[in-house]
Structures are given as structure tokens and as C-alpha cells.
Amino acid sequence: MLTNPVLVENAAIMLTNPVLVESLVVFSIVLCVHSVIWNQLSWCAIALAIQAFYVQHKWDRLLKSGGAVFQFRPSANSGILPACMVMPLIGMAVKERCQDSGNVFFERFSLVVTATGMALALFLSLIALGITRPVPTNTCVISGIASSAVLYTIKQILTVSEVVEVLEVLLIFVYLSLILLYLLPRCFTPGEALIIVGGISFVINQLIKRSLNASEAKGDPVNYFLLVAVVGSLLLGIFFSLLFCFLESETWVSSLFFHMMTAVLGLGIILPWLALLIHRHPIMWLLDFMLHSQTRIYLLGYWVFLAALASVIVLHQNSKRSSMSKKHQASTLVRKYFHLIVVATYVPGLIYDRQLLHVASVGCLVVFMLLEYVRYFRIRPTGQLLRQLLTLFLDERDSGPLILTHIYLLLGVSLPIWLFPGPCTPKGTLPGAGALVPYAGVLAVGVGDTVASVFGSTLGEIRWPGTKKTVEGTATSIFAQIIAVALLLIFDGTVNLNTSYSWIVGSITLVSLLEAYTSQIDNLMLPLYLFVLLMI
Incomplete structure (x- = not known):
């Protein structure tokens, strides 16, 4: 059989380009999703992926030439394609589940999520095309076709109020991007900024909507706690960033002002805001919630022990640094200790009390953000430490x-829990592979990424072309996640996979390949893609 040497050479070049292989994996995931879910939005999603693939190269060129307006994270590609598909795929997967359960409200809500994700992706593409010189004619044509398909479909499936909601999120995204990318240079790639800022923009819009209808607010207080905590913490950060542009943050006076204003804003704005939504005093609600059962008390005590253990590890590793090795960095193995602690934290919570884990993870996020503010601004007495x-x-x-x-x-281990469509699951769990959806973060990051990193760095010899990742690391990652699924079948009685084993193995394999080739934050990207694949 004759083979074309040019085609063989092109294929070899493609396999040595990690960005192209990453794109191929993402396209495979998109096609897998739409092999199960095929509806009016499927063509739009595929068109969006194709145009994102072309636009990604324009963003990569802008990053290399320094013409991307803001300073993005170096040593990584733009990540536009994998980022553009996250929110639309999540919306479509959740919509399918809500449609099956007959929950019309959340089905419409999922459509808004999908349309919003597509609108944000198109907006980011428009920016790249607008600042690229010379104007990329072919890419503009492809983006124009994809945009026309998306806009026409949105017009057909969304009501006027839902379209307005999408535009509101887009407006918040524009202003929030300008603020965060200016205040935080080199922290994100364009793709990471799309996921993070897009998600925050959606949360802000939801909180505003529900606050305006607070008298009619219904629903689980746990969900309101998430909205208020995220937005409140973000507003604190923006407020102090702007304030310390004019003040020296390292003095005792500024530090005292920081602590006072945090207390004032927390007790005077954030807590009353939450009380307005849940119609109860937040502190009393939180105490009642945590002390609701003996199981919760045991879990909280166990988590406090693990938090103390993590602190001891940090202190111990720092004590090993001598004055001669100030530039010494913790090894990969040491950093993965924290992944193991996360697994030990989340698995019991997922098995015994997911609502408590939901609230605790939100509280932990708030604490992490406040500590980062203290560290970043060098607030006394603990900032420098x-x-x-x-x-x-x-x-x-x-x-x-x-x-x-x-x-x-x-975020990686918590997002599958926060995004889990509880109202669309009357029995509290999904059938088949969907039963593993809350475990997506634990599997992808806690188990898969940890094992891949440890085994790849210690035993790996065969590297994936164009990357530092190894075949051995990826293979052991897949195997470890399969073993973890088998253990969950034993210890979690709500997990019943029926005949979906091949789909689970395929999903884990695709996400593990994405981990091997992506230069984006895998802690953020991998759980979301595994969430989508398991959800359908």
C-alpha cells in the first residue's frame, strides 16, 4: 500500500505540536458530547469550536509578539479553544439532564448558560481579530459564519428576557475583564481569563437578579451562600486593590484599616445581603446547618485535623530550607501532598454529606482569597510571613x-459539586456515569493529575511529543482513576454505573490526554471537561 510522504510528514509535525494535539483532543470531546446530545445547538457548538481553533492561532501570535494589549501568563498558549467550549458544553449537558427530569425552569436556565458561553467566546474572538494586523481575512470569514449561526440560533430558542440576560453577563464580563486584567498582569492566559471572568460575571448577574427579587426569593440557602461569598470576596479584593494604589499597604496604619474595613464590609454589607436572600440571620443559619447532625460534627472535626496537617506540612517544608537555599522550591512530590489531602477531605464529604461539603468548600474559598489578599498586600502581622x-x-x-x-x-475539586444540577435529580443522584459527576474533580485532579505527575516525574521515560509529560504518567493516571471508580462503587452506595463502564473509561482517557498536552491550568480545565462527559 502506497503512502503519501507529504501526508506522513504533516501528520508527524502535527503530533509534535502540543497545541494541535490539544485541539484534537478537545474536538474529540466535543464530538463525543454531540454523539449523545444532538439538538439545535449542536451545529453552533461545532461551528464555535472550528472558529475558536482558527482564532486561537491569532491569539498565540499576539502573545508572542506582545500585541495582546494586556499582559497574560507567559510560557503557555492562549488556550482559546478548550476555554471557549467549557461553558457551552456544561450548559448543554445540564440542559439534557433537566429536560429528562421535566424541570423546565432549569432547562431554560441551562439554555441561558449555553448561549452566554457562546457569546463570551465570540466576543473574545472578535477582540483577537480586531487587534490582529494584517486583518486575517479567512479567519474573519469563518468567525462570521460561526457568529451568524450562533446568533440566529439564540434568536430562535431564547426569549427576549433571556437574551437581555445574556447581554447583561457580556457587559459585566467586559468591565470586569478590564479591571482584573489590569490589576493582575501575567496571572491568566486569555482562555483562563475567559473561564474565570466569564464564570464570575455570570455569578454576579445571578446575584443581582435574585437580590432585586429578594422578596420572592426561593431555593436552597446553600446556593445563595455561594453567590454572596464569591461576589463579596471579589468586591473586597477590587476595593483594596484600588485603595492601595494610593496608600502604602505595608504600614501598621494601613493594615489596621484593612482589618477594620474587612469587618465593616463583611458585617455591614455581605452578611445583610445574604440575610436578605435567605430570610434568616446568616450566622444563626450557618450554626444550625453545621450542628444539624452528629455526622456533620465528626466531618468538621476531621476536616479541621486535615487543615492542621496541611499547615504542618507547609511549616515543615519551610523549616528544611537553609539560608543557603533560599531559591529552593518544593518538589513535585511535596506539592502533591496537598492533592492527597484534598482527596482525603472531599471523598468522605461526598459520601456522607454533600451539602456540608458544599458550604465548607465555599467557606474555604473565602478564607483562601482573604489570606491571598493579606499576602499580596503584605498586611501586618501575617502578610510577610x-x-x-x-x-x-x-x-x-x-x-x-x-x-x-x-x-x-x-476550585477544581469544588466546581463539580457546585455545578451539580440538584433540582434535576429528584433522587439526589444521576443514573449511570452521572453518579460520578460530583467526583469529577476528585478523579481528574485529586487522583489523575497527582498520579500522572508523581509517576511521570519519577518513573517516566517516554515523553509525549512536544511536551514534558510522559506516556507512563498518563497511563498510570488512567489506571488510577479506574481503580478509584471501582473503590467508589464499593464505598458509595449511591453510585450505580449500570452498563456505562466503557463510556467512563473513554471519558477518563480523553481527559488524561488533555492533561498531557494542555498548557492551561489543569486543576481548572480537567474537572470541567470530565464533568461534561460524565453528565451526559
Whole structure:
């Protein structure tokens, strides 16, 4: 059989380009999703992926030439394609589940999520095309066709009020992007900014909507706690960032002002805001919630022990640094200790009390953000100490003024729990592979990424072309996640996979391949893609 040497050479070049292989994996995930879910939005999603693939190269060129307006995270590609597909795929997967359960309200809500994700992706593409010189004619044509398809479909499936909601999120996204990308240079790639700022923009819009209808507010207080905590913490950060542009943050006077204003804003604005939504005093509600059962008390005590253990690890690793090795960084193995602690934290919570885990993870996010503010602004008395302690655990992705790795880890394991469509699951769990949806973060980050990193760095010899990741690391990652699923079948009685084993193995394999080739924050990206694949 004759083969074309040019085609063989082109294929070899493609396989050595990690960006192209990453794109191929993302396209495979998109096609897998739409092999199960095919509706009016499917063509739009595929068109969006194609145009994002072309636009990604324009963003990559802008990043290399320094023409991307803002300073993005170096040593990584733009990540536009994987980021553009996250929110639309999540919306479509959740919509399918809500449609099956007959929950019309959340089905419409999921449509808004999908349309919003597509609108944000198109907006980011428009920016790239607008600042690229010379104007990329072919890419503009492809983006125009994709945009026309998306806009026409949105017009057909959304009501006027839902379209307005999408535009509101887009407007918030524009202003919030300008603020965060200016205040936090080199912290994100364009793709990471799309996911993070897009998600925050959606949360802000939802909180505003529900606050305006507070008298009619219904629903689980746990969900309102998430909205208020995220928005409140973000507003604190923006407020102090603007304030300390004019004040020296390292003095005792500024530090005292920081603590006072945090207390004033927390007790005077954030807590009353939450009380307005849940129609109860937040502190009393939280105490009643935590002390509701003996199981919750045991879990809280166990989590306090693990938090103390993590603190001891940080202190111990710092104590090993001598004055001659100030530039010493913690090894990969040491950093993965925290992944194991996260697994030990989340698995019991997922098995015994998911609502408590939901609230505790939100509270932990708030604490992490406040501690990062203290570290970043060097607030006395602990700011400088935190800066010294956490410097040991920096990696190449912490290239900006903020240290976000630990926050990304928390988000990675928590997002599948926060995004889980509880109202669309009358029995509290989904059938088949869907039963593993809350475990998506634990599997992808806590187990898969940890095993891949440890085994790949210690035993790996065969590297994936164009990357530092190894075939051995990926293979052991897949195997470890399959073993973890088998253990969950034993210990979690709500997990009943029926005949979906092949789909689970395929999903884990695709996400593990994405981990091997992506240069984006894997703690954030991998759980979301595994969430989508398991949800359908």
C-alpha cells in the first residue's frame, strides 16, 4: 500500500505540536458530547469550536509578539479553544439532564448558560481579530459564519428576557475583564481569563437578579451562600486593590484599616445581603446547618485535623530550607501532598454529606482569597510571613502577582459539586456515569493529575511529543482513576454505573490526554471537561 510522504510528514509535525494535539483532543470531546446530545445547538457548538481553533492561532501570535494589549501568563498558549467550549458544553449537558427530569425552569436556565458561553467566546474572538494586523481575512470569514449561526440560533430558542440576560453577563464580563486584567498582569492566559471572568460575571448577574427579587426569593440557602461569598470576596479584593494604589499597604496604619474595613464590609454589607436572600440571620443559619447532625460534627472535626496537617506540612517544608537555599522550591512530590489531602477531605464529604461539603468548600474559598489578599498586600502581622511560607510552593504557572495554584486546586475539586444540577435529580443522584459527576474533580485532579505527575516525574521515560509529560504518567493516571471508580462503587452506595463502564473509561482517557498536552491550568480545565462527559 502506497503512502503519501507529504501526508506522513504533516501528520508527524502535527503530533509534535502540543497545541494541535490539544485541539484534537478537545474536538474529540466535543464530538463525543454531540454523539449523545444532538439538538439545535449542536451545529453552533461545532461551528464555535472550528472558529475558536482558527482564532486561537491569532491569539498565540499576539502573545508572542506582545500585541495582546494586556499582559497574560507567559510560557503557555492562549488556550482559546478548550476555554471557549467549557461553558457551552456544561450548559448543554445540564440542559439534557433537566429536560429528562421535566424541570423546565432549569432547562431554560441551562439554555441561558449555553448561549452566554457562546457569546463570551465570540466576543473574545472578535477582540483577537480586531487587534490582529494584517486583518486575517479567512479567519474573519469563518468567525462570521460561526457568529451568524450562533446568533440566529439564540434568536430562535431564547426569549427576549433571556437574551437581555445574556447581554447583561457580556457587559459585566467586559468591565470586569478590564479591571482584573489590569490589576493582575501575567496571572491568566486569555482562555483562563475567559473561564474565570466569564464564570464570575455570570455569578454576579445571578446575584443581582435574585437580590432585586429578594422578596420572592426561593431555593436552597446553600446556593445563595455561594453567590454572596464569591461576589463579596471579589468586591473586597477590587476595593483594596484600588485603595492601595494610593496608600502604602505595608504600614501598621494601613493594615489596621484593612482589618477594620474587612469587618465593616463583611458585617455591614455581605452578611445583610445574604440575610436578605435567605430570610434568616446568616450566622444563626450557618450554626444550625453545621450542628444539624452528629455526622456533620465528626466531618468538621476531621476536616479541621486535615487543615492542621496541611499547615504542618507547609511549616515543615519551610523549616528544611537553609539560608543557603533560599531559591529552593518544593518538589513535585511535596506539592502533591496537598492533592492527597484534598482527596482525603472531599471523598468522605461526598459520601456522607454533600451539602456540608458544599458550604465548607465555599467557606474555604473565602478564607483562601482573604489570606491571598493579606499576602499580596503584605498586611501586618501575617502578610510577610505568608509570602515567605508560600514562596516555596510556587511553580511556573504562578508568574503574576497572585499565587493562585492552591485556589485553582480548590476550585477544581469544588466546581463539580457546585455545578451539580440538584433540582434535576429528584433522587439526589444521576443514573449511570452521572453518579460520578460530583467526583469529577476528585478523579481528574485529586487522583489523575497527582498520579500522572508523581509517576511521570519519577518513573517516566517516554515523553509525549512536544511536551514534558510522559506516556507512563498518563497511563498510570488512567489506571488510577479506574481503580478509584471501582473503590467508589464499593464505598458509595449511591453510585450505580449500570452498563456505562466503557463510556467512563473513554471519558477518563480523553481527559488524561488533555492533561498531557494542555498548557492551561489543569486543576481548572480537567474537572470541567470530565464533568461534561460524565453528565451526559
